[in-house]
Amino acid sequence: MVGQSIRDIRRRINSVRSTSQITRAMEMVSVAKLRRxxxxxxxxxxxxxxxxxxxxxxxxxxxLHRQLPGVSPAVVTGRASVSRVAYVVITSDRGLAGGYNVNLVRFARTQIESDSCPYLLYCIGRKGRHFFERLGWPVQGGLESVGDNVDFLTARKLGSELWELFVSSQVDQVDLIYQQFLGVGHQRPVRETLLPLTRLVSSRIASTGDATRLGKGPEQAGEGADTEATTVAEYIYVPSREQVLALLLPRLVHNELYRVLLEAKASEHGARRTAMHQATENAEEMLRALQLSYNKARQAAITKELVEIVGGAETLTAGGGQ
Amino acid sequence: MSRADRLLHLEVVTPARQVLEADVEAVILPALDGYVGILPGHAPMIVGLDIGLVHYGGQSGPKQVMAVAGGFAEVRDDQVKVLADTAELAREIDVPRAKAAFARAEERLRHPSRDLDLARAEAALRRAAVRLEVAGRAGGGGGAREGGYAPGEERLGEP
Known part of the structure; x- marks a missing residue:
C-alpha cells in the first residue's frame, strides 16, 4: 500500500517536472521574442x-489647413457625423498568455456595445476572430495570423485597405483596439483612433504625448515649435502639393498601424512571459510539496520495514531463548 | 558662415530602421520628376521620391550611393531627412538576390501573361536595376547581409 503511494507520488513529480520544463522553455522563448x-x-x-x-x-x-489638395480633407479633420465605425481588434494567435486575449476581447466588446452604432469588425490574430465568430458577430476582415515577426508590408497592406474604407466613406472612423505595452508583463487594453488622423497630426498636446512615447527628446520637440512658424509656409513641394500629400498621409496610417502591431506583439510576449514565469513558479512550489510527501512516504516505508525486521528479530531471539 | 563651411545633416530612415546618419556636403535625391541636387542653404522643400539612387558625400561632389524606393524627403535648415519605403547602403545589397529579381522581372515583361500587372513588374525591374547599380558602383562588393536587410523589405514596393 505504501509502495503504491510512493510510486504515485513519483509519477506526479515527473509529470509536474516536465510541465515546468515546458513552461520554463516557453518563458525563455517569450523573453527572446519580446526582446526582438x-x-x-x-x-x-x-x-x-x-x-x-x-x-x-x-x-x-x-x-493647407482647411483644404487638402488631392486628399479628402476628412482624413485630417474628420467628418461631421460618425455613422459607421471600423474596429480593428488586435489579439494574438495563440493562448497561454494569461489574460492578454481575454481582457482585450472583453474590453473591445464593451466598447463596441456602448457605441452601438453600425460597424465593421476587423480582427488581427486568431483568438479575437474566434471569439467574435463564436459570439456571432460578423467579422469583416483583418489578418488570420500575424506570426511573430511583424513586417511593414503586412501593416501597409492592411493600412491601405483601411485607408480605402475611410476615403470611400464606407466608414467615418477607424479605431484600433489593442494591448498597449507599458512594460514587461504590464499592458493595458486601449482604443485609439487611426482615421481620421486628427489625433496623430493636429493637437499639440497629442503631439507632445506622442513625442515622449516615440522616445524623442524634449529638446527636439522644443526646436520643432520654434522653427515651425518660420519655415512652414515656405516649403517647396516637388512635384506638387497634391502629390506630396497623397504620398505622406497614407504612409502615416501605415506606419501608425505598424507601430501598433509591434506594440501589441510586445505586449503579447510580455504577457506570455509573465504567465509562463508564474506557471513555472507554481510548478516548482508543487514539486517542493510533492518531494516532501514523497520523502515522508519513503521514510514511513523504511520505518515500517525496520519495525518489522526488529519485531521479527525480537520474536526470533525471544523464541530462541525459550 | 560661408556656404562652403556648412554641411548638410543627412538622415535616412525606413519604417523598419534607421539606415544612415551623416554630415555631408551635398546630396542628390531621386525625385519623382528627376534628380534633385541639394547643397547647404537650400530652401525648405518636401520631395516625393522615386525608385532610384541617393548620392551623398564630400569635397569634390557626391561620392557615395545608396538605393531607395519610394517615400519622400524633407529639406529644412540644412537637414535632409529621407523617409523612404526601403533604403539600402551599397554594402547591404544582396547582389545575387537583386540579380534574380532583375531576371524574373525581365522575364515577366518579355513574356507578359494576361493578368500581368505591368506597372508592378516595371517597378520590380527598376528596383532591382537600382540595387545592382548601387552595388556595382561600390566596387562589386555585395552579398553582404549586414544591417538587417529583412526579406519582407524586398517586396515592399509592390502593392
Whole structure:
C-alpha cells in the first residue's frame, strides 16, 4: 500500500517536472521574442517620429489647413457625423498568455456595445476572430495570423485597405483596439483612433504625448515649435502639393498601424512571459510539496520495514531463548 | 558662415530602421520628376521620391550611393531627412538576390501573361536595376547581409 503511494507520488513529480520544463522553455522563448519586438519597436521610432514631425509642420501651413489638395480633407479633420465605425481588434494567435486575449476581447466588446452604432469588425490574430465568430458577430476582415515577426508590408497592406474604407466613406472612423505595452508583463487594453488622423497630426498636446512615447527628446520637440512658424509656409513641394500629400498621409496610417502591431506583439510576449514565469513558479512550489510527501512516504516505508525486521528479530531471539 | 563651411545633416530612415546618419556636403535625391541636387542653404522643400539612387558625400561632389524606393524627403535648415519605403547602403545589397529579381522581372515583361500587372513588374525591374547599380558602383562588393536587410523589405514596393 505504501509502495503504491510512493510510486504515485513519483509519477506526479515527473509529470509536474516536465510541465515546468515546458513552461520554463516557453518563458525563455517569450523573453527572446519580446526582446526582438522591443528592438523592432525601437528601430521603427526614428521614422515614426520624423514622419509625424513632417506631417505636423506641413499641416501647420495655413494654406493647407482647411483644404487638402488631392486628399479628402476628412482624413485630417474628420467628418461631421460618425455613422459607421471600423474596429480593428488586435489579439494574438495563440493562448497561454494569461489574460492578454481575454481582457482585450472583453474590453473591445464593451466598447463596441456602448457605441452601438453600425460597424465593421476587423480582427488581427486568431483568438479575437474566434471569439467574435463564436459570439456571432460578423467579422469583416483583418489578418488570420500575424506570426511573430511583424513586417511593414503586412501593416501597409492592411493600412491601405483601411485607408480605402475611410476615403470611400464606407466608414467615418477607424479605431484600433489593442494591448498597449507599458512594460514587461504590464499592458493595458486601449482604443485609439487611426482615421481620421486628427489625433496623430493636429493637437499639440497629442503631439507632445506622442513625442515622449516615440522616445524623442524634449529638446527636439522644443526646436520643432520654434522653427515651425518660420519655415512652414515656405516649403517647396516637388512635384506638387497634391502629390506630396497623397504620398505622406497614407504612409502615416501605415506606419501608425505598424507601430501598433509591434506594440501589441510586445505586449503579447510580455504577457506570455509573465504567465509562463508564474506557471513555472507554481510548478516548482508543487514539486517542493510533492518531494516532501514523497520523502515522508519513503521514510514511513523504511520505518515500517525496520519495525518489522526488529519485531521479527525480537520474536526470533525471544523464541530462541525459550 | 560661408556656404562652403556648412554641411548638410543627412538622415535616412525606413519604417523598419534607421539606415544612415551623416554630415555631408551635398546630396542628390531621386525625385519623382528627376534628380534633385541639394547643397547647404537650400530652401525648405518636401520631395516625393522615386525608385532610384541617393548620392551623398564630400569635397569634390557626391561620392557615395545608396538605393531607395519610394517615400519622400524633407529639406529644412540644412537637414535632409529621407523617409523612404526601403533604403539600402551599397554594402547591404544582396547582389545575387537583386540579380534574380532583375531576371524574373525581365522575364515577366518579355513574356507578359494576361493578368500581368505591368506597372508592378516595371517597378520590380527598376528596383532591382537600382540595387545592382548601387552595388556595382561600390566596387562589386555585395552579398553582404549586414544591417538587417529583412526579406519582407524586398517586396515592399509592390502593392
Amino acid at each position: 519586438a522591443q528592438e523592432q519597436l525601437a528601430q521603427a521610432r526614428p521614422f515614426a517620429g520624423q514622419l509625424a514631425d513632417v506631417v505636423r509642420r506641413l499641416l501647420a501651413d495655413p494654406r
